[in-house]
Amino acid sequence: MSVKDYIRERFFPHIWCPGCGHGIVLNSFLRAVEQLKINKNKIVITSGIGCSARISGYVDFHSLHTIHGRALAFATGLKLSKPKLKIIVPMGDGDALAIGGNHFIHAARRNIDVTAIIMNNRIYGMTGGQYSPLSGLNIKASTAPFLTIENDFNIVELAKAAGASFVARTTTYHVLEAVTLLKKAIKHKGFSVIEILSQCPTYFGRKNKKGDACSMLELYKKNTGKIGSKKLNNNPDLIKRGIFVNNNKPEYCEEYEKIIQKAATAAAIRQI
Amino acid sequence: MSVKDYIRERFFPHIWCPGCGHGIVLNSFLRAVEQLKINKNKIVITSGIGCSARISGYVDFHSLHTIHGRALAFATGLKLSKPKLKIIVPMGDGDALAIGGNHFIHAARRNIDVTAIIMNNRIYGMTGGQYSPLSGLNIKASTAPFLTIENDFNIVELAKAAGASFVARTTTYHVLEAVTLLKKAIKHKGFSVIEILSQCPTYFGRKNKKGDACSMLELYKKNTGKIGSKKLNNNPDLIKRGIFVNNNKPEYCEEYEKIIQKAATAAAIRQI
Amino acid sequence: MTSKIKFVHGNEACVRGALYAGVNFFAGYPITPSTEIAEILSQKLPEQGDKFIQMEDEIASMCAIIGASLTGHKVMTATSGPGFSLKQEALGYACMAEIPCVIVNVQRGGPSTGNPTHVSQGDVNQARWGTHGDHSIIALTASNHQDIFETTVNAFNFAETYRTPVILLFDETICHMREKLIIPRKNDIPIVNRFRTSLKKHVDYHPYLPREDGRLPMSDFGDVHRYNVTGLFHDMWGFPSNNPKIVQELLHHINDKIENSIHEITKYKEHYLENAEYILISYGSSARSAIHMAKNRTQRGEKIGVLELQSLWPFPHALVREKCSKAKAVLVVEMNMGQILNQVKLALGDSKNVFLANRIDGNLITPTNIKALLRVIQGRGV
């Protein structure tokens, strides 16, 4: 199958702005799924609200476009009720970590087998460029005319501390890496988080004089370094890319099966 | 002043069960405040809902007993609007990290000068012993008749990853340590978190055959080790006690003053 | 064999009803006075191989059951006042996306934290209007455990029939008191199961195109039909649309499927109603006091009847109008400031003879409370 077989062509061209990184994430994601050859009927993509969240409407899987910040809670219901489904949750940085922060850490804690793709453009794109918990310091935004004073989350550290069993980071510049990491995240059994730095030229770029989409991609190239690479070793302050966590902790739905076993035994004993 | 000068005596005896650790936390907290000699009118204690949250009604400070899980959001409004106040937020493990998890990580991220005291009894006491995100594995609870399968958060790691600038842990057995750490937490400028393991003999203890309050305190003694202690070095799997994070990151309200300066300048320039 | 006669509290009666109806997924967050529902299901569901999950809060619980409903499960959550407020956004999503689900609200004293262990019926209007935007909703109630059981079954049946959230609006008194419950035998109460499309793979399936009879067959997520579900206004495939015609039709559909089915949805009971001069309209635990009082008085020859409502929304205006047409006076007996009272006034138009017998202090309204007011209306001494 080709990439086009995984999209709903009639909704293209999509609504994203020219040069929006979210389109590149979609592109990488489609290739990952294509290469993994997962049956389309086995995939549910569920998202919240945001530019990023619109991705769910464009792909030809079961798609659940929910409310802002709650996609992982919906995902938990989907997955636990029908564990054989692959659940993919694309999220904006605001969706995932502003209003949705609690569901994020709890999904990680439970280590439920869901893949969260965080399309981090460091801004609320959909509502017009307000700062987000990922903006970081000294950023201009429509609600930060005097530049931000709030620290940003380190998504990798937060996901790790909360208990996610797979955590990775890449960018929309590093598309081959993105495809590889997405494949690993999707295949991983347990809660997997992949943060993809994704440019919003319209708001983040324009307000912060980062130039157009191309310049923003150049910055991703320049300011990041792959774990283990020479570049990173020479410049440890660069944003790290690669896999940060990858372990085999017990997965929630599999553990739940044990509850069912125990309960059946208990019920049986009671019957005697 | 004596400890009694800091309480509202008419509401005693309090509502907590015999042997409840929350009373010991209250006890330690009062001593910490007494020793710090803070003016009573400068302290606001704000809490959510839970057995733990009831602490706010017993102390003779400004007291704001709010809704479940949201105390840190109220605290943010209190502090930012009147930065000279000392804001103390006692919280249950459920209050702080189930429904309230998002406000917790965001308060930590902003590093707003508020002290969160997490009275961790690993259970929802108030509603009758359901498991909490701090129960951990293989715990019996009124909603876990077949024992829990959910991992618990590591509060210290989570607070650290989210950005808290002071993080400590102790127990209701280690009362002298608790007083010392509470004093440090309260004095600290920035978001300070102190987790105090606190026994709930009525639910957690009874359901999990941990014996009465005394036995539970004995367990705290046995199963924890102070950072840097021989005991801990010999048994690195013990629960660690002590200070885990203590740094001087910029505090939110102080940073906000800079915004005001910038804004004033901008406004002045516009006037010209 | 376990006996079919049970002595249980109302929360357990609700659970038994849900299990009878086929609930197989529950997500919740504890809150007094509804917690026992979660507690019992945390045992019963895994025992039958199904899923119970305690989520991080009420919002997540509501979202989780919607997710589970889409994979084809019969889902439920249970909460009380503060939790019900938190669920409102996601509840509106379920209305919009037409997801079958059952939400129990065991009412306690409010507003806010109020009076967690005391009774009230203060959330009646919230059940109707708690989420933003226009929509319709089904809300049912009951005054005894046998009825709680049956009402709960009905809730699941309605949820499936109309593809909509259904609210069970119980109260602290009824859910914490214990009384007899006889579990009906299998098939004694009909069960409506998920109505699934019969369309085959590759045939264009329209999740949001109502059939002739108004029903919308569903397709489980994971099956062969891949469609879209959204809280935006959407077309018959579930894809977002701002087209005014589509928006308007969708809103009317969401409204009409319920309002036009008011006859099927309306449930009520009459007690001593024939020839009654004075009619008490009540529901939930306060109806027990009303019936108690009416029974007592009727035995003494007075003509006092009770119209007990078991469905509150859509409100049965026509029914109330019909039943009360000959009454000298109508007393609405409820434990709030007159929420159903206003509906009765709307139904009767002329509200000169419509009165409120209420109690809002956290205690169950007593037959004596009602009698006192009735005597005033009758112009008699107490």
Added chain:
Amino acid sequence: MTSKIKFVHGNEACVRGALYAGVNFFAGYPITPSTEIAEILSQKLPEQGDKFIQMEDEIASMCAIIGASLTGHKVMTATSGPGFSLKQEALGYACMAEIPCVIVNVQRGGPSTGNPTHVSQGDVNQARWGTHGDHSIIALTASNHQDIFETTVNAFNFAETYRTPVILLFDETICHMREKLIIPRKNDIPIVNRFRTSLKKHVDYHPYLPREDGRLPMSDFGDVHRYNVTGLFHDMWGFPSNNPKIVQELLHHINDKIENSIHEITKYKEHYLENAEYILISYGSSARSAIHMAKNRTQRGEKIGVLELQSLWPFPHALVREKCSKAKAVLVVEMNMGQILNQVKLALGDSKNVFLANRIDGNLITPTNIKALLRVIQGRGV
């Protein structure tokens, strides 16, 4: 000197009103179509040395303003449908704990995500009944920018006067359209400031004991009076109580302080109302269409007037009854399924001649839409 004539959108008119009223703390979370309120305040508040904070969500925003109100600030938050649903629990807390605050809801299409960039007036009943438990609420609205300004000032004044949350219920059309606004001079509109207790240190202060005139003087957190604030039912010191008498009195107080002040709170405008045979009742942006149509027709000699409501809750039943007593027919013009319609019916009792002219497809109802219905009522061709 900057000019006092502005050409602004409605959200900015609201901000200007809030600043005039003395807002000095805002917490919010962006959502279309209310976001501009936050955006402008993120600049204006620090410029005057005050605080703006963007919180992690709407719940936190609502909680933060309550906290800031307790330290003595004039506080506000702004949101739209989904965010308004999320604020409901904390809003109920503010009702119960009697915390002055202003909540703006710029209505958009609902339920659920609905139609974020299109207009509706679907949250009218939610403003009244969105949180659990019985309480009363003040909700105001406006149909043009001058009125938005003044209404916003009133909202702050009422919040302080009655120690209560006040809801500003605007809509997408009015808040996104631009028109003229003349900023009143200082003192042109009276400002009600925080009413603080004059009690000295060590004198027993009762935060919840209403004075003779019904007002409750406050004391800032951080000042000399240390008291308790809770969402539980509470006594005059703010400490929890289940005492039935205290519970009942508190509920009545929360209700009565608003309902009994309906005359002070009610704001409305009359357009061509004298001798009108047909009365349009409307509010917000739909009132613009109603007035447009009435003006047009009046110029042609027809007797059509508009009663424009600027306060929706507490609903002015008596006013509506009085103004409509001689009308041949009353048309409620609104952009929902008839939420104010029901109140008008309750007010008039007899609802034979009460009609709904609505539009729910996301577009502003037009004068032509209204005229079409009126012609039907009049039995005339269009």
Added chain:
Amino acid sequence: MARLKLKEHLINQDWCKGCGICVHFCPKKVLKLNAMERVEVLNPENCICCKFCELRCPDLAIEVLTTQDGKHD
């Protein structure tokens, strides 16, 4: 610092809930629970004024009044 000397154990029987924590953890077994399950002083003479009973009481029901050795106040 001078060593502390016991003046008195101030016990609030109305607040004590008889949890036994003070009794259990008293290093000198100074305290006991009585028949009504309230705390009582058994061996005041053994008390070393460590104050752990006071510090660990969840009910603020016990206070150890002391004088500094050799001083009176």
Added chain:
Amino acid sequence: MARLKLKEHLINQDWCKGCGICVHFCPKKVLKLNAMERVEVLNPENCICCKFCELRCPDLAIEVLTTQDGKHD
């Protein structure tokens, strides 16, 4: 693996939004934006079939069709 050889650049002008990413990052400057700000192939002969243009296009508007060197399909 055999080296890829260009067959054709499949460009969907209706989807292309002219962001210029493919142009900017093409290692061989094969592509350009035209006056209508849509992408066009300038020097197909230089294309090394790295497919970065295809992979980085946010609009799925460009596809690089190739044959394996020496093979036809």
Added chain:
Amino acid sequence: MKRTRLVFSGSGGQGVITAGIILAEAAVIYENMNATQTQTYGAAARGGATKTDVIISDSKIYFPEVVQPNILVCLTQDSYNNFASIIRPGGILLTDLRFVKTIKKIDAKQIELPMYENVIKQINKKVVFNICMLGALIGITRLLKPSSIIKVLKKRISKDFIDINKKALDMGIKMGREFKK
């Protein structure tokens, strides 16, 4: 119509609510009666005053609260002071000798039994105090068959504890019957 209205009152740990539930359940399941049971609930359950209302009747019960009990049990002085006055004239008021000093003149049959003392003496497990009380009540009133209570106990309690519960029940019944004589 036969209808008995009971109120059991006491303090947190005494198990009065459980006693009420067991009694009502026995009536419903094993004696084919109707019964309702309600309680004051909540923080009070943690050591404070508790109270349960039970109505047992051969017909339908609507209003489930007991305003004037035929039978009132008070196991603490507090509860006695609070509730003694609500008893229906001529009703039965059962108190425990150890915990309650009956002081008021009340138009009711006041029965004081050394239930707690006997339980401690003979069984030495205060958890079964409430069952002893139930026994006494049945002994006095013959409201239900003891076997019905035992059947309920068997359903609710793990095997190991059945014996001491039975013993407590019997002890109570004996005290009650003896008093009756």
Added chain:
Amino acid sequence: MKRTRLVFSGSGGQGVITAGIILAEAAVIYENMNATQTQTYGAAARGGATKTDVIISDSKIYFPEVVQPNILVCLTQDSYNNFASIIRPGGILLTDLRFVKTIKKIDAKQIELPMYENVIKQINKKVVFNICMLGALIGITRLLKPSSIIKVLKKRISKDFIDINKKALDMGIKMGREFKK
């Protein structure tokens, strides 16, 4: 009563909404008129079709939408196709030569001007295309004084850009006036 109803339509980046706001603001603040401005809003703002309605009047304006404009500006073919038919008979329909092929027979004065081309040629900054359009409109209709527009521009735009905006405005006015002749 004098009332002008305008609709400006085009695509995302063309600045039609800004043009509408500037025009209306100038009318209100510098010419003492009333004006309203509304727009289609939302995702459409990101490159899709956009449209703004402006009403300018000497009396109060209630209904703010324009059903039948006196003046319609279409800057894309799409917008022309969509909206050309709503123009009030006898109204003015202004299009840009580069983007729109006028095809329909419409009862209106159709004016096609090479605004874009001239802007690119003479200023080479497409951002001021909308201001040139405003100029043309004023040139044709004399709706407002050019100075009013310039005052608004000065308030809204940083100094560095005032000159090219003025230039674009003048260019438009000239084109408009010339056409008028």
